[in-house]
Amino acid sequence: IDAEGILPATRLAMMRALAQLTPAADGLLIDGRIRLARVNLPQQAIVRGDSHSLSIAAASILAKVSRDREMVALxxxxxxxxxxxxxxxGTxxxxxAIAKYGATAVHRHTFAPIRPPFV
Structure with a gap:
């Protein structure tokens, strides 16, 4: 995210996830306005998708649990x-802790609350 920016990093993560699906997807439901170029599948971008689609809501929960587990492991x-x-x-x-000890290597340094003086 720091190197590429949030939108390109999001698209890259989506493309990587799509490439690993077995069986392959026959269409995409996307939370937000993002659309993937060079993907030959039907795509539906849904703003606030987790409020309108059970599939997007479930994926959102799985992503949050996965991220939370990564943070616990760190x-x-x-x-x-x-x-x-x-x-x-951002509790x-x-x-x-960031104010007292500075940002770590795992903090997103381009995220506004982390930018100097904490980097």
């Missing part, structure tokens, strides 16, 4: 930040 490597507690979300405790 906790022992960055014990001062308590990732297991706040899962990387008061997380912002206080």
């Amino acid at each position: 906790d022992p490597f960055y014990p001062l930040y308590n990732f297991a507690q706040h899962k990387g979300y 008061e405790a997380h912002r206080a």
